[in-house]
Amino acid sequence: TRASKCSRARSLARASELGSSGDDRTALTLIDRTLADVRAIPDHRLEAELELLGGKFKHHLGDNTGTLAAYQEAFLAAEAAADDALAARAAAGTAFVLAGWLWRPQDGERWIGIANAIAERVGHDDVVEAEVLHNRIVVMAELGHPEQTIEAHEKEIATLERLYGERSPRLAIAFMNKGISLSYMGKPELGRSEEHTSELQSHH
Numbered sequence: 001t002r003a004s005k006c007s008r009a010r011s012l013a014r015a016s017e018l019g020s021s022g023d024d025r026t027a028l029t030l031i032d033r034t035l036a037d038v039r040a041i042p043d044h045r046l047e048a049e050l051e052l053l054g055g056k057f058k059h060h061l062g063d064n065t066g067t068l069a070a071y072q073e074a075f076l077a078a079e080a081a082a083d084d085a086l087a088a089r090a091a092a093g094t095a096f097v098l099a100g101w102l103w104r105p106q107d108g109e110r111w112i113g114i115a116n117a118i119a120e121r122v123g124h125d126d127v128v129e130a131e132v133l134h135n136r137i138v139v140m141a142e143l144g145h146p147e148q149t150i151e152a153h154e155k156e157i158a159t160l161e162r163l164y165g166e167r168s169p170r171l172a173i174a175f176m177n178k179g180i181s182l183s184y185m186g187k188p189e190l191g192r193s194e195e196h197t198s199e200l201q202s203h204h
Contacts, residue, residue, distance in 0.1 A: 005043070008034055012049055024057040031057075044081035048074045048090065055093055064101040071097060084122045089131050091115035096135040105142040112139045130159045137177065146184040153178035 011034040018027035031054045038047045055070030071093040078086035092115040099108025115132045122128055133156040137149045153174065160171045 008038055008046060015053055019057050024060045027057050028054055044077045045083050048077035048081060048086045051077060052090060064097055068097045084118050085125055085128050088115050088118040088122055088128050092132045092135040096138050099139040099142040105139060108139040112136050126159050126163050130156060146181045149181045153181060
């Protein structure tokens with residue numbers, strides 16, 4: 001029913017609030033309970049959103065195997081829902097955890113390729129683009145190619161600025177990450193310049 005669907009959507013919002021306040025375990029309990037209802041309907045789009053959120057919280061708790069499983073379940077649900085934006089985000093998340101946390105950068109490279117292909121089909125979507133770019137940077141860095149990350153860093157910074165403005169902590173982190181990549185490339189002066197920009201952003 002419509003009321004039940006609204007209730008499940010509220011559960012998603014409540015889980016997000018709990019996670020934002022640092023209560024990841026309670027958020028995951030709510031997500032698991034809601035997922036059981038959502039799969040019984042089924043509502044693949046909401047299932048994908050719940051799995052994406054659950055993967056994020058599992059990563060916060062250090063459960064990287066669980067994070068991978070959640071992102072891959074999110075990908076399957078998004079594909080079933082024919083929701084390319086969610087599918088691209090789930091594929092990018094899968095690439096991130098494989099390359100950055102499970103020491104499988106070649107597998108991560110394949111998944112970021114899938115994310116890129118789906119994102120192209122989505123068209124212009126800054127939220128999707130920012131996630132895919134961020135996780136592509138992680139994959140390239142873990143493959144040992146920091147020089148291939150600079151263009152992605154610059155695109156990510158421009159996208160985050162459009163999304164959140166110049167005072168966003170996310171933008172400060174993006175500048176800092178670009179500085180780290182430049183340092184790995186043997187350009188510490190440029191790296192320090194980006195990190196200084198990051199500090200200025202974080203203090204605005």
